[in-house]
Amino acid sequence: MEKVLVVDAHKCTGCRLCEQVCSVMHEGSVNPHRARLKIMKWEIEGEVLPMVCRQCDDPPCRDICPMGAIDKNDDTGLVQVDYDKCIGCRMCVSACPFGAMDYDVVGKKVMKCDLCGGDPQCVAFCDPAAIRFENKAKDSSNARRAAAEAARAVQSEKDR
Amino acid sequence: MSLSRKIAFVDLTTGKIETKPISKELRRKFLGGRGLDMYLLYKHTKPGVDPLGPDNVALISAGLLVGTLASASSRTHVGGKSPLTGYVGSANVGGFFGPEMRLAGFDHLVIRGKAEKPVYLYLHDDEIEIRDAEHLWGTDTRDVQDLIRQELADDDIQSLCIGQAGENLVKYACIRTSIKNAAGRTGIGAIWGSKNLKAVAAKGMRDIGIAQPKEALAYNKEIINQVTSAKVSKTMQKLGTPFIWGVTNSTGLVRTRNFQLNQLVNADDIEPESIEEDLVGTAGCFACQVHCRGKYFIKEGPYKGTYDEGPEYTSQGAFGAEVGCTSKNTVLVCNHLVNYYGMDNLETGSMISWAMELFEKGILTLEDTGGLDLTWGNDETVIELVHKIAKREGIGDILADSPLEAAARIGKDSERYLVHVKGMSNLHSDERPTPALALNIAVSSRGSDHLRGRPAIDLYHLPEKVLRQIYSNPIPYDGPLTSDYRDYEGKPWQVMWQEHLYSTVDCLGICKYHTVFLGPNMPAYEEWANLIRLNTGLELTPEEIYRAGERGYTLERLFNIREGMTREDDKLVDRYHDEPTPLGLPVVRGRFIDRDKFKIMVDEYYAHHEWDENGVPTREKLEALSLNTLDKSGSEPSNLV
Ligand code: SF4
Ligand code: SF4
Ligand code: SF4
Numbered sequence: 001m002e003k004v005l006v007v008d009a010h011k012c013t014g015c016r017l018c019e020q021v022c023s024v025m026h027e028g029s030v031n032p033h034r035a036r037l038k039i040m041k042w043e044i045e046g047e048v049l050p051m052v053c054r055q056c057d058d059p060p061c062r063d064i065c066p067m068g069a070i071d072k073n074d075d076t077g078l079v080q081v082d083y084d085k086c087i088g089c090r091m092c093v094s095a096c097p098f099g100a101m102d103y104d105v106v107g108k109k110v111m112k113c114d115l116c117g118g119d120p121q122c123v124a125f126c127d128p129a130a131i132r133f134e135n136k137a138k139d140s141s142n143a144r145r146a147a148a149e150a151a152r153a154v155q156s157e158k159d160r
Numbered sequence: 161m162s163l164s165r166k167i168a169f170v171d172l173t174t175g176k177i178e179t180k181p182i183s184k185e186l187r188r189k190f191l192g193g194r195g196l197d198m199y200l201l202y203k204h205t206k207p208g209v210d211p212l213g214p215d216n217v218a219l220i221s222a223g224l225l226v227g228t229l230a231s232a233s234s235r236t237h238v239g240g241k242s243p244l245t246g247y248v249g250s251a252n253v254g255g256f257f258g259p260e261m262r263l264a265g266f267d268h269l270v271i272r273g274k275a276e277k278p279v280y281l282y283l284h285d286d287e288i289e290i291r292d293a294e295h296l297w298g299t300d301t302r303d304v305q306d307l308i309r310q311e312l313a314d315d316d317i318q319s320l321c322i323g324q325a326g327e328n329l330v331k332y333a334c335i336r337t338s339i340k341n342a343a344g345r346t347g348i349g350a351i352w353g354s355k356n357l358k359a360v361a362a363k364g365m366r367d368i369g370i371a372q373p374k375e376a377l378a379y380n381k382e383i384i385n386q387v388t389s390a391k392v393s394k395t396m397q398k399l400g401t402p403f404i405w406g407v408t409n410s411t412g413l414v415r416t417r418n419f420q421l422n423q424l425v426n427a428d429d430i431e432p433e434s435i436e437e438d439l440v441g442t443a444g445c446f447a448c449q450v451h452c453r454g455k456y457f458i459k460e461g462p463y464k465g466t467y468d469e470g471p472e473y474t475s476q477g478a479f480g481a482e483v484g485c486t487s488k489n490t491v492l493v494c495n496h497l498v499n500y501y502g503m504d505n506l507e508t509g510s511m512i513s514w515a516m517e518l519f520e521k522g523i524l525t526l527e528d529t530g531g532l533d534l535t536w537g538n539d540e541t542v543i544e545l546v547h548k549i550a551k552r553e554g555i556g557d558i559l560a561d562s563p564l565e566a567a568a569r570i571g572k573d574s575e576r577y578l579v580h581v582k583g584m585s586n587l588h589s590d591e592r593p594t595p596a597l598a599l600n601i602a603v604s605s606r607g608s609d610h611l612r613g614r615p616a617i618d619l620y621h622l623p624e625k626v627l628r629q630i631y632s633n634p635i636p637y638d639g640p641l642t643s644d645y646r647d648y649e650g651k652p653w654q655v656m657w658q659e660h661l662y663s664t665v666d667c668l669g670i671c672k673y674h675t676v677f678l679g680p681n682m683p684a685y686e687e688w689a690n691l692i693r694l695n696t697g698l699e700l701t702p703e704e705i706y707r708a709g710e711r712g713y714t715l716e717r718l719f720n721i722r723e724g725m726t727r728e729d730d731k732l733v734d735r736y737h738d739e740p741t742p743l744g745l746p747v748v749r750g751r752f753i754d755r756d757k758f759k760i761m762v763d764e765y766y767a768h769h770e771w772d773e774n775g776v777p778t779r780e781k782l783e784a785l786s787l788n789t790l791d792k793s794g795s796e797p798s799n800l801v
Contacts, residue, residue: 015444
């Protein structure tokens with residue numbers, strides 16, 4: 001079953017530990033601006049939203065690549081870049097609707113989430129579990145359960 | 161490598177900027193952050209320098225481990241000679257600025273001179289730009305950060321800034337970053353205001369190299385687990401620091417109505433559980449899993465719908481107990497306002513409560529207050545005074561000065577009602593029943609201050625065996641230690657030990673809540689030695705790290721002595737000795753600090769530090785810390801002392 005990063009923005013504290021460990025995992029040094037995910041913030045309104053690669057079913061980053069360097073793995077669902085083929089033209093960066101494909105100005109290469117080879121470090125370190133590694137169906141079932149619970153509370157309030 | 165970061169010297173008068181590397185030797189001696197700041201403060205100011213004159217320095221620094229894999233490696237330090245006390249000015253702040261400053265290539269900034277017009281600094285790619293800030297002058301601490309991000313078209317920029325309070329030279333104006341983080345104490349914001357420095361912004365792309373990335377990642381996970389598995393962390397994750405109130409107020413350890421009572425009654429509204437009802441979540445500083453900051457929206461009144469973060473325990477005291485208010489809304493609104501204007505919540509609340517006592521005693525009248533009714537518990541007045549202080553309007557102009565200056569302006573015995581040490585107001589905790597905590601605030605290097613040496617775990621009644629494990633590490637100690645917080649025995653050692661611990665933590669740039677502050681099983685020297693090795697490659701023993709913290713602390717003492725401090729200043733106001741606690745549980749009721757025993761504690765405390773009976777570090781101690789040898793190169797602290 002394909003597993004992906006599932007985000008629960010309400011639990012996110014905005015600490016950016018995920019960015020930190022992501023950069024260490026991939027680059028061996030701390031540089032949140034080279035992380036494969038990004039915590040977006042609206043400070044004055046108190047809102048945060050972790051932005052991660054969706055590992056799209058029909059990835060625009062792959063489709064636009066003139067070199068056929070991006071490919072989606074049938075088993076794991078991982079969308080990955082083959083750096084031997086990549087020419088660094090950044091077409092994929094402009095095509096990704098989420099900004100999840102990014103250009104690393106230090107390493108001079110495009111970069112995206114590779115799910116840390118199956119053990120995502122952002123997930124391993126996020127104590128509030130705002131990012132989880134779950135099978136795709138979980139995304140909706142979590143939301144469904146939360147919504148259903150809210151509705152049920154109202155329902156049982158009425159029934160009483 | 162992370163150790164390649166530089167010190168930048170910025171002269172705002174001439175616009176000249178110079179950078180220098182930080183030698184390994186200085187690293188080993190002072191680590192970074194607060195300790196190295198003290199070295200720079202000593203070296204780059206002349207005795208008697210005017211805190212608000214161009215020759216004072218505004219210091220900014222990131223600790224040795226900032227940005228690295230070391231649980232909550234977020235902390236920045238700011239400093240200078242304090243306009244509040246005239247002694248060491250130094251304050252610590254979390255958020256995200258420190259890591260960003262390192263990414264931009266800098267560890268320390270020494271800013272001197274005075275810009276002709278308002279400016280801000282922009283740190284990026286090993287460069288510093290001095291930019292015009294005339295259009296930013298007058299903005300609050302939230303807008304200014306937003307405007308800088310817009311102007312430089314970069315979401316990633318992190319800024320330290322002052323608000324209107326710093327511009328107006330409120331003597332306890334603070335430095336702020338993000339929504340809620342404040343380098344609160346000793347009035348560094350006024351130093352920035354005096355230099356026409358509105359903000360320091362940073363964005364950097366330089367990697368912070370990790371010596372052993374794989375091992376550091378795994379070890380960081382262990383440390384985070386150690387921190388988050390502590391009971392106190394779980395409580396903090398939910399309630400933040402307001403949880404402390406639940407214990408201290410019900411016991412009777414909260415100074416109320418300035419210093420008249422030690423418990424706020426009928427205060428259910430500001431109990432932690434009540435505050436929790438208003439929280440919509442919690443926020444964390446960089447790489448922190450304790451995330452102690454509540455997120456809330458104000459629910460009523462003219463600020464309805466405004467978002468802010470906190471409140472801290474300090475705000476419950478400052479805008480609750482001290483001023484006799486029992487309304488959550490007042491606490492949340494005032495918390496917002498001090499954040500907005502950029503001033504220390506603790507000092508603000510203390511000045512207001514002092515004014516209220518003066519009003520009660522008839523020393524201040526309606527005529528002095530411009531018609532404001534300063535009766536205890538008057539919510540509107542308290543909120544109005546926060547505005548007036550920030551703007552220096554009416555009576556607010558007097559209250560915006562330091563406690564001792566304000567007392568001099570008002571005269572008429574008003575000084576008698578100040579609750580301060582060395583000219584800085586006390587936290588709202590009432591230390592009369594707790595000699596260890598009383599000693600801590602009396603001797604602290606930056607005036608009354610719980611974050612310089614409070615042995616908070618002394619309140620936990622820990623068994624002597626546990627205390628011994630904690631307090632004889634890494635330096636052996638076999639003197640007395642007692643579980644009773646009302647005791648005087650052994651407390652001086654605990655205070656000194658905590659002073660060195662916090663000094664070390666501030667040199668490393670990690671958050672105190674991830675160390676032996678509120679939880680006895682938190683990381684300390686052993687763990688830090690590992691973190692330093694894995695992250696920076698520096699090999700330091702736990703004892704060497706301890707000594708580095710001690711060195712920084714000793715230098716603070718030396719700075720204060722240079723600026724005129726004597727043993728006379730290591731004291732509590734008379735009320736601690738003369739007015740026994742009227743309220744609280746039987747264990748804390750009727751307590752006061754015994755004068756003779758207090759004197760013995762101070763003597764013991766000096767002896768533990770190896771300072772003489774006047775509190776001056778001995779020749780031998782200075783030699784042992786290599787703070788004495790004369791070195792002509794000027795790169796050694798020796799030439800300072
Ligand atoms: S580690 Fe978790 S809580 Fe922290 S910013 Fe990332 S997703 Fe949010
Ligand atoms: S990089 Fe963007 S487009 Fe490509 S798979 Fe990820 S989210 Fe989809
Ligand atoms: S415990 Fe609180 S203050 Fe410390 S780093 Fe975490 S969020 Fe910041």
